[in-house]
Each structure stands twice: as C-alpha cells, then as structure tokens.
Amino acid sequence: MAIGPVQLIVLGFPRPEFHGRIAAELERLHASGAVSVVDALALYKDPEGEIEITHLSTLSDEEAKEFGSTVGALIGLGIEGEAGIEPGAEAGARAAADGVTAFSDEEAWDVLEEIPNGSAAALVLLEHQWAIPLRDAIAEAGGFRISDGFISPLDLVAVGLLTADEARQQHALETATADAR
Structure with missing residues (x-):
C-alpha cells in the first residue's frame, strides 16, 4: 500500500x-x-x-x-x-x-x-x-x-509576508492558552 x-x-x-x-x-x-x-x-x-x-x-x-x-x-x-x-x-x-x-x-x-x-x-x-x-x-x-517544519508567523515578518501586527495576532492564535485569549 x-x-x-x-x-x-x-x-x-x-x-x-x-x-x-x-x-x-x-x-x-x-x-x-x-x-x-x-x-x-x-x-x-x-x-x-x-x-x-x-x-x-x-x-x-x-x-x-x-x-x-x-x-x-x-x-x-x-x-x-x-x-x-x-x-x-x-x-x-x-x-x-x-x-x-x-x-x-x-x-x-x-x-x-x-x-x-x-x-x-x-x-x-x-x-x-x-x-x-x-x-x-x-x-x-x-x-x-532534508528537513521540514512549520514556520512561525513571527518569522514571516522578516520576509515581508506578514506585518508585525498580523504576525503577533496569528502567533497568539497558534500558541496562546485559553486563559490568554
């Protein structure tokens, strides 16, 4: 298979x-x-x-x-x-x-x-x-x-795919606990 x-x-x-x-x-x-x-x-x-x-x-x-x-x-x-x-x-x-x-x-x-x-x-x-x-x-x-992995939204700011505000929001969604939301 x-x-x-x-x-x-x-x-x-x-x-x-x-x-x-x-x-x-x-x-x-x-x-x-x-x-x-x-x-x-x-x-x-x-x-x-x-x-x-x-x-x-x-x-x-x-x-x-x-x-x-x-x-x-x-x-x-x-x-x-x-x-x-x-x-x-x-x-x-x-x-x-x-x-x-x-x-x-x-x-x-x-x-x-x-x-x-x-x-x-x-x-x-x-x-x-x-x-x-x-x-x-x-x-x-x-x-x-050779390797793989997800890229943090924070890393996408440096290459211009996200603004700093967008990256912070996405990063918070991905990593914050329910208490922090």
Whole structure:
C-alpha cells in the first residue's frame, strides 16, 4: 500500500470546549482529497501527570482494523493508557530486531512530556494525500527530503509576508492558552 507523507500534530487544550468544528474541518479536508486522518487520540493528563486516553477516529471499521492504534504505537503508549507503554516498547523492540529503526534516543520526541499536567491534548496523525504526486516527482528527479517544519508567523515578518501586527495576532492564535485569549 502506498502512503503519502505522514505528520503527527499535537494540539493542546487547557479546557477543551469542542463543538465539532475541528472534526468537521478534518472531514472537509478528507473529502477534498487533501488529507486523510490515519489515527487520532485524545488524552487528558491530570495534575499529577497520570494519563487517560480516548481513541478518536474518522476511520471506517475496516480502516481502523488495518491501522490499529498507530498514534499510540508511535508515542509508546497504547490505548490502555500507561499500561500500554510496555507493549508499545516491546513492539518497537521487535521492529528494531527486524532492522527497522525510526530514530536514535537523542532524536526522540517525547510527545507525552510536552503535554502540560492538568490539560488535554489531541494527537492527530495525518496523511498528506495532496503531497503524494509531489513526493513522487521529487524522487523521480533524484531529490530527497532534508528537513521540514512549520514556520512561525513571527518569522514571516522578516520576509515581508506578514506585518508585525498580523504576525503577533496569528502567533497568539497558534500558541496562546485559553486563559490568554
């Protein structure tokens, strides 16, 4: 099965107030062929750092069986919460024994550590379907990905794409907690 470039997006919510808008936007993007939600988890990290997990997904039953809990496997946490860490680590060890290595310990991204205690998070694994033809064209031309990442709105001021006021507003929307809004 060919799969497009995949991205894990971690969204924080100090006091989540979901009204269906995020799910609706993901559905719209899926319907347009731009992205597909491979997997999604919602979790709550209590003030002591204990984690409760809920599996979210727009996958069909058949797709859910195929992909399983991919986000949990990526971050070393099963759908059972912290009890899933050990099975996740074992699965990773089996993959490493088979010669599959994603990255070194120095390069590892500790997603769970970055989520503040006493808050909620949504972890959404997106397949960028729009990028498949571009990725294939780059590969056919002998090219390869060196790096990638989102650019802060504040950095766009220096190149003239945003005014300082626009950048501050966008940066605040992207990074501020609900208390700061």
